Amino acid sequence: xxxxxxxGGGQLGRMAVHAAxxxxxxxxVLDPDRHSPAGAAADEHLQAGYDDAGALTxxxxxxxxxxxEFENVPAAALSRLAQDIDVAPAAIAVAVCQDRAAEKAHFQxxxxxxxxxxxxxxxxxxxxxxxxxxxxxLKTARMxxxxxxxxxxxxxxxxxAAFAELGGVTCVLEQRLPLAAELSVIVSxxxxxxxxxxxxxxxxxxxxxxxTTAVPAQGIAAxxxxxxxxxxxxxxxxxGYVGVLxxxxxxxxxxxxxxxxxxxxxxxxxxxxxxxxxxxxxxxQVRAMAQLPLPEPRxxxxxxxxxxxGDLWFDAQGHRRExxxxxVLRLEGMHLHLYGKADPRPGRKMGHLTVTxxxxxxxxxxxLAAARVLGLPEDGLV
Ligand code: ATP
Ligand code: MG
Ligand code: MG
Numbered sequence: 001x002x003x004x005x006x007x008g009g010g011q012l013g014r015m016a017v018h019a020a021x022x023x024x025x026x027x028x029v030l031d032p033d034r035h036s037p038a039g040a041a042a043d044e045h046l047q048a049g050y051d052d053a054g055a056l057t058x059x060x061x062x063x064x065x066x067x068x069e070f071e072n073v074p075a076a077a078l079s080r081l082a083q084d085i086d087v088a089p090a091a092i093a094v095a096v097c098q099d100r101a102a103e104k105a106h107f108q109x110x111x112x113x114x115x116x117x118x119x120x121x122x123x124x125x126x127x128x129x130x131x132x133x134x135x136x137x138l139k140t141a142r143m144x145x146x147x148x149x150x151x152x153x154x155x156x157x158x159x160x161a162a163f164a165e166l167g168g169v170t171c172v173l174e175q176r177l178p179l180a181a182e183l184s185v186i187v188s189x190x191x192x193x194x195x196x197x198x199x200x201x202x203x204x205x206x207x208x209x210x211x212t213t214a215v216p217a218q219g220i221a222a223x224x225x226x227x228x229x230x231x232x233x234x235x236x237x238x239x240g241y242v243g244v245l246x247x248x249x250x251x252x253x254x255x256x257x258x259x260x261x262x263x264x265x266x267x268x269x270x271x272x273x274x275x276x277x278x279x280x281x282x283x284x285q286v287r288a289m290a291q292l293p294l295p296e297p298r299x300x301x302x303x304x305x306x307x308x309x310g311d312l313w314f315d316a317q318g319h320r321r322e323x324x325x326x327x328v329l330r331l332e333g334m335h336l337h338l339y340g341k342a343d344p345r346p347g348r349k350m351g352h353l354t355v356t357x358x359x360x361x362x363x364x365x366x367x368l369a370a371a372r373v374l375g376l377p378e379d380g381l382v
Contacts (some may be wrong), residue, residue, distance in 0.1 A: 002025055002285065003025065003026045003028055003062050003064060005028050005030065005062070005067070005085070006038060006066070006068070006069060007070060008038065008068055008069035009030075009033055009069075010038060010069060011037050011038070011351075012070075012265060012266050013037070013038030013069035015271070015286055015337075016038070017041040019286045019304075020290075021043075021292075027042045027267055028044040028045075028046060028063060029042035029045050029046065030046045031048050034047055035342060037339045038343060046368070056077060058213075059081060060085050063366065064086065066081050067077075067084070067087070068264070069265050069266070070264060071098065071099060071265065075091040075098070076372065077335075078091035079288070086091075088242040089242055089264045093239045093241050094264045094352075099262065100139055100141045100144075101141045103118055103262060108240065110237075110343070112231045113257070113258050114239075114260070115175055115260070116132070116174070117133065118130060120170065120171045121170050122168070122169050124162075126156075127156070132175070134153065134154065136153070137151070138150065138163060138166065138171050139151055142169070148208070149166065151165065179250050181220060182201055182251070183202055183217060184203055184247065184248045184270075185237050185246070185247050186267060189243065189294075190288055190291065191242050194294055195236060196297060197233065198273050198297050199217075199277075201213045201217060202217035202218065203273070203378075207378045209309065210268050211306070212307070212380035213304070214363070215272055215303055216302060223269055224255075228249050228257060228258055231259060235262065242288055242289075243285060243288045244265060244284050245265075246267030248260040267307075271354065274337070276299055276356050277298065301333075301356035301357060302358065303355060305351045305354045306352065306370065306374075308338070308350050310347060310348070312344075312375065312376070313350065315371070323374055331355075331366055331370055332366060333355050333356045333357045334353060335353065335354040336353055337351050361378075364381055
């Protein structure tokens, strides 16, 4: 069969490899890590850096199309591949998603509201900042994830100190907003401009890391959900995006919907689609990159997804242990996904558990039972 290429060897790449292989493709993964989750699942693992000219040439000569699963893949690597093969998403769109300042500008261009903010490029910008943005959250413009590279600041003095602490790099200061809920939307767009979206996800974070996703998004008005899907489509269309894009949203206490950030790839909050939807976010990614028709995904089960972080692999004394999977799998509606990572660390994404049920109420009840067996946070479940 034909070959597809994947830049990045993490769990997102691994699940994309599985989806591509189910459709009859062979997949080459480029990742420097010898033990990468996607590399192990791939038909070929090119073990080299993303800027390795030889590896990129090899990928381009073998594959019909390529995509990325790694948010910070150098845009130059995508541009290099695009000289010879189809690349989805394009380097330019990935570059926008890698830079919070460019991302905020994109929101504004597409007419999608976002948090009041300022781009800070130096100490002088900090001193001149609009006091209405405080208390705020200072975020590095590039490279942050899972809440890393962020500081809460209450006043001008804390802002100056936090800016220095983050290394004096370009940052975005956002007003700290009263959040009622967090949502995300996965949209897939084809080269012909056709777009499909997954149902809206409701998300709960613990310590800056996604802990729980529930679909359908209970407690969120249908019109607001439709608005989020519409915003996600506008953002994808605005840069002629091809592939899977995830947009995170805030619902404020006054009911307003604001875009938070985008990821130019499948997203942790979309993992539920493997077990609860007719078509997963990974199948949508593969279909978009291979220029196959995009199906309108249908939610066939209510569900709750629980992230399995490395913390679970340690007891209270800090000793290594294996979580009691048998005790969880005994419960109804459990779909366990482990990414094949050998070395658990606190905060590291090791797998996820999707709980499916006929109704949202039952899914939540079963997810709570699973969370109690494993000792997971109960955010969004009680
Ligand atoms: P991810 O792992 O999703 O990429 P990230 O490190 O890029 O995370 P953000 O999504 O910007 O970070 O923020 C992480 C979390 O912090 C948000 O999901 C939200 O809970 C909280 N947060 C971020 N910005 C704001 C804000 N302006 N006001 C209030 N809470 C916020
Ligand atoms: Mg982010
Ligand atoms: Mg985020």
